[in-house]
Amino acid sequence: MVNKRDPEATRAAILAAAEDAFLEQGFAEASTSDIARRAGVTKSLIHHHFGSKQKLWTEVKVRRFGEYAQRQQNMLDQSTPTAELLRESLELYFRFLQKTPQTVRLMAWMYLEGDNDCGDLDRAVLKNGVETIRAAQEDGQLRKDVDPRYLLFSFLFLAQHWFQSREHLCRDLEMEGPVEDRDEEYFENMLKIFFEGVLPR
Amino acid sequence: MVNKRDPEATRAAILAAAEDAFLEQGFAEASTSDIARRAGVTKSLIHHHFGSKQKLWTEVKVRRFGEYAQRQQNMLDQSTPTAELLRESLELYFRFLQKTPQTVRLMAWMYLEGDNDCGDLDRAVLKNGVETIRAAQEDGQLRKDVDPRYLLFSFLFLAQHWFQSREHLCRDLEMEGPVEDRDEEYFENMLKIFFEGVLPR
DNA sequence: GTGTTAACTGGCCGACCGGTCAATTGAGGG
């Protein structure tokens, strides 16, 4: 038998509802009343557990973004500096964004808000990534005349922005069929370009 | 001598103020009172000229996005299908986003809103771009084993997402100095990757 | 001059917002 009172579960329910609402509608448009309704609790409970709407949003961001950074970390951990493992890391990253579209929305919101609450969470991961790439370059696995930082960025942008634009672009170009198929096609073509470029070899 | 009443100028003032407010704060957070204040008119005038806050936002989007599509069109018009001219088109696109960060913000808002008001505005331009690339491929200027649509996408993503993430990424990696220098560095490195790939040749 | 029309104003409305507060309730320790 469960307790009639379970503050942990309540917090979790509020957080889940808040994540849904915030990522769907953004901070401004989401209302605490709506979040309370979704979570099946009263509005006052939100303030009791989290203090304010702003603190709740920060909590949501830190959690989600922390998970994102964690995934990135795992991705890099298992990647010794070879081109093949870079490919696998890229795939891991792509699949993660594919499975959790909330992540892409979160980062778009953070961009528009000029957010800096989560700035530090992925710093170490990024630096780690740069060093891995640098090692692969020195090992002759990757060309040495590109800055490893910008190489990493291109890598991230190609994966991330697809999920941000695919709906609009595929609609405009009348590319029909299930989204998953579009994802696969893009991924394959993007890999070719990223590794080998668009010029003929 | 100017008229005391100039509805055209009033409309323009409201539109300009609305664009600033909406792109800064988003649809929900921006208020009609604030827009009226910025434009130096009364709130009622906004409803008189545009009907509702929502219609005003749509008007702003259509205008901005239309200009964006126009720029894209110009970019492609002067680009006969050679690799060198593709490079110049990419630079034109990059410079345009660099000069008008509002464009990047607008597209982020549209993504988050699931916007479809502007869906058709750039359709022709996109198709045009795809055909240009296809022609370059058949001419042997670009490799033929990548889908021209996804090639175009990669092109767009690499330019666009930089302006969406550069602040966060450069802060995390402690890349200091003027933003313009970072833009140049990224642009050069990104070009290398896009054309030649990250693998050694 | 006069009438018509549209630009423009200020005041107002109901709805909803985030947040507060006093009161109630249940769980757990002594």
Next chain:
DNA sequence: CCCTCAATTGACCGGTCGGCCAGTTAACAC
């Protein structure tokens, strides 16, 4: 058992929002 304290509730607050409306004013056609 009761005492304590946190979890929880619902009523309520001041403030802002988008939108409306009645009235005023300037331009213009005749």
